[in-house]
Amino acid sequence: MADVTVVGTGVIGAGVARACAAAGLEVAVWNRTASRADDLAARHPRVHAHPTAAGAVASSPTTQLCLLNYDITHRVLDESGADLAGRLVVQHSSGVPDSVGPLRERVTGAGGRYMEAAILNYPDAIGTEGCFTVYGGSAADFAELAPVTKAFAGTQVHLHTEPRYAKAYHVVASAFYYAFVSGFVECAAIAELLDVGLGEFAVSVPLYDPGFENTVKVGLDLIERGDYAFEQAPLTTHIDALENLARVAGHAGIEQSFLTAMRDRVRTAMDQGLRREHIAVLTEQFRARRAAAPQSGERA
Known part of the structure; x- marks a missing residue:
């Protein structure tokens, strides 16, 4: 089992995976272009590439969604059939507050828990004192996310219990x-x-x-x-x-x-x-x- 899953290993996702691995966490990753996830895993022993998004999600209790936008996120979840039951799902994608509701309903309807996060820096700040990230969602879920927020380093702020607030x-x-x-x-x-x-x-x-x-x-x-x-x-x-x-x-x-x-x-x-x-x-x-x-x- 991994400690955290990162779905999408573009610039943001790769930064998240590297920071978590550097903090001693075991990281499961998946990317639509498999070579990017494989290359990341080859460079970082604690990063483990999975051939399917469903397999990556199933391998840990927490999933960081680092895809480009909400439409792509929904498409990946549709195509993968990932089981979200019992998992804490954190969305990092670009979007507006109105995009939050349908994804949150999808996650909670599948038995998962949902948070929104926004990294307000260039990706190379993740894992450094310059990283500034805001979150919306349950305070208990934010507390559970502590190993990941500690890995991000810098300033990690729980803004509100309403996930939309972080996107706003x-x-x-x-x-x-x-x-x-x-x-x-x-x-x-x-x-x-x-x-x-x-x-x-x-x-x-x-x-x-x-x-x-x-x-x-x-x-x-x-x-x-x-x-x-x-x-x-x-x-x-x-x-x-x-x-x-x-x-x-x-x-x-x-x-x-x-x-x-x-x-x-x-x-x-x-x-x-x-x-x-x-x-x-x-x-x-x-x-x-x-x-x-x-x-x-x-x-x-």
Whole structure:
């Protein structure tokens, strides 16, 4: 028997599995692309790859769902026929509060217990003091999850007994994060236009949060190099969140939201074949438009 199961070994799932294994837990993993789970297991003796999701779920009392979104989560559960009875199921996928109810009902209807979690960092922070994760669900279930939350390290916060609250918190936190990212990429473009050195720009920004500081440092380095390949949070991980956030903004009566603009910019980039790049690649859209426009003399 394993101590914990991780379903989905993409960037988040692999980070969860590595942190749990490093903390001494035995970890069962499954991934739709089996080679990714096999490679992870080959590098970490406490990680054990399973050929089926049902087998991985059955091998431990706790399952961490680390798939891309709720639709994929439902599809995997449909196809696998995993037995959730008696198990604590923790959902990490991107989504909105309205997505929580059907999945929770599915889990509890099958005799399982359900929690929502949101890791508010890049995946490489999992297992370090920089990790910040929020949870929604039963306080008793959160206490039972202690070996996993201890493995995550950093700050682990039980927000509310209602699982939807963790997802709502994540949506609000994500909106704030993307406001920062939108400001960063637009400020970088304006700085270039006005001959403000990007280095001077970086040190002038009030960096109150380490995650924001990391986005600036990584983003500026990639902009200066012109090479945006970045596996920690490529465009494919941003598009689903931005689709959800833009829809939430519309429901809130917000016109011309920066979230809609960000979503459309990411869509454009992906239509251009960019998928594994850091979101700072959006600055190339500004550069291209500026290069195509008549020179207006708007330089200080």
